Amino acid sequence: MKARSHLYRKESYYGYLFVLAPVVGYLLFTLYPLLYTLYGSFTDWDGLGQMTFIGLDNFKDIVADELFYKASFNTIFMMIGIPIEITLALLLAMGLNRKMFGTTTFRVIYYVPVISSLAAVSILWQWAYNGDYGLVNQFLALFGFEGPNWLTDKYTVKPALILMMIWKNIGYSMLLYLAALQSVPKDYYEAAALDGANSWKIFWNITFPMVKPVTFFIVVTKMIGGAQIFTEVNIMTPTGGPEYSSATVVFYVWKKAFENLQMGYASGMAMLLGLFIFIITLVQFRLNERSSKDME
């Protein structure tokens, strides 16, 4: 490599400086805690005092822990909301992408929950789900249905949480889809229309493939986020729901770590959760790669 100009060096110096902040932040707040957690998971540690190395004992206990399986099942179950949310978000985005009166207003309405505080939203929905005078049951009563007590019934607590999360998050996915839809070149649609393609064919052969990168992004981020549900569960069902039916893995990790003085054990569960997230993310990248190749 030849000597670079002075200007170039100066520029790259500032470049590094700008990159430094996130890199240091990452090392300090992500990588260091991650390694610390990894070490903690091999120790008997109450989160206060000494860490005693105990090898794989925590993991042996975790694989025999009934509640860990329950929490894992709940976490995965609640991911049912993801495909529902994505489908609805795409449909909404397509609806709002047309030139119609009031679309801006609707976009705002759908996006408002996204920017609201999750804690506030959770408290609001806790009231809405109240069995006696909650909004949800009052609404159902208009049609003559007597709604259950959503959050204290082990069969309805998960659907109730899923519904709330869809409501909270749909605006975000919708906005991403909206941006993707608007970048699809209009001539594709015109050409297809000339060839006489019906709207289903147009959707399936043009719209859907064109927004695929966005779909991929949403699926990956949603699944990572979905594996880490905590705040809404902690606020709406502070004891983990009837018979632990709404406890998620992160909720259980938090209970163990901060309430029951088992930081080592909790670190072990966090590592397993991290591994799980890594695997599902990897699988999705692989699938995406394969289907991209198919298209070429």
Place this chain on the structure above:
Amino acid sequence: MKKSLLAAMAATLVIGGVVAGCSSNSPTDGSSEAGQGGTKQISFMFRGGPEEQKAYEATVKKFEADHPDVKVKIITTTGDQYATKLKAAITGKSVPDVFYFEPGDLRAYVNAGVLKDISEYVKDVDFDNLWKRGVDIYRYDGNNVGQGSIYGLPKDVGPFALGYNKDMFTAAGIPLPDKEKPYTWDEFIKVNQQLVKDTNGDGKIDQYGTGFNVNWALQAFVWSNGADWLDATNTKVTIDDPKFAEALQYFADMQNVHKITPSIEDAATLDTYQRWMKGELAFFPVGPWDLATYETLPFDYDLIPYPAGSTGKSATFLGSLGIGVSSSSKNPEEAAELVTYLTASPEGMQQLVDAKVQIPNLIDMAEKWAADTTTKPANKAEFLRIVEDYGKPIPNTLTYNSEWYQLFFTDIQPVLDGKLTAADYVKAEQPKMQKLLDKAIEQEAKSKK
């Protein structure tokens, strides 16, 4: 490494950050100005409702005025974030000089060297004028709680009394409950049934007898029936005692059989607390921390002893929250000074009592406070009786951790719904809880090393 593998890893680490800790909600730090030349700065972390926070902030201001060389940096959080924040501070070795702690965590904090033994700093405190039960919760000799060195003083003691809506009794023409003689269980059901009413004639019931939250009210029924969660040594779970099952069944039957509570499935506090405040419930527990809020109740209320089971004696729990000093504090003397100011000094205590967020820790002040029957509730003496006579600590504070106790309430919904009998429940649940308790005991032994 393949590209997809790398990308997936980056995505997981960056978006996930799962193991780095899940909290994205940072509690608000209300901080005061930093100390200037010659002054010593101590930090004080606490929690509480809005009324309590205001009262404590004002009292700390007064402390600063009385101690010009000390500046206090206040750190507050909401109740549900406090435990997380405190434990994170301990792990990160930046413990505030003065902080609240749960009595249940006393042993863990002492064994791990987090709490400072403040015995030598509190010598001037007149312990004869402080509730002995309240102070003993914070004594620990390395083996038993209740004796030995002092590791904190009670912020307050929380007698969880039973209140009743006086106006409702008057309107229904029912004689007022006797504050000296508790109802028997049968009498309690009967008087409740008389009070369940459709007051506006729309065919729907809108006035109920009661609605207890199982987490906080079941103890009163279990204990007054002569049963308990633990044996005397705190090493055996005793919920399979028939007396225990009887009390739990009675509790569940209030909803399912006698129909004296708002709805069959519902035991969440939110509803019954609000119903009580709207004047739709005849009986509801009253804690001292509620007194300021209850000032505005649209009806007259008073305190009575809880209905008594087979022992014939009323029972309830006496909660407490400690204020301790960090063993890493650079100014332990000033820190302990703040602790005694907030818990045991007439100046500090008067201010907190006037704010109506607690009962006085000082016995002489408490007696004067209770004797004033012109303020609500008139029978404040019931609070003091609980503190001096029949209040007991919640079982989860007696063990190293409370996982075993939490399990009891996690699984209890089917009993409350009437889908499982109490007898079957306690039989199935006892071994599971015992296993967790054994683990906690084992953990405690290890922590002493």
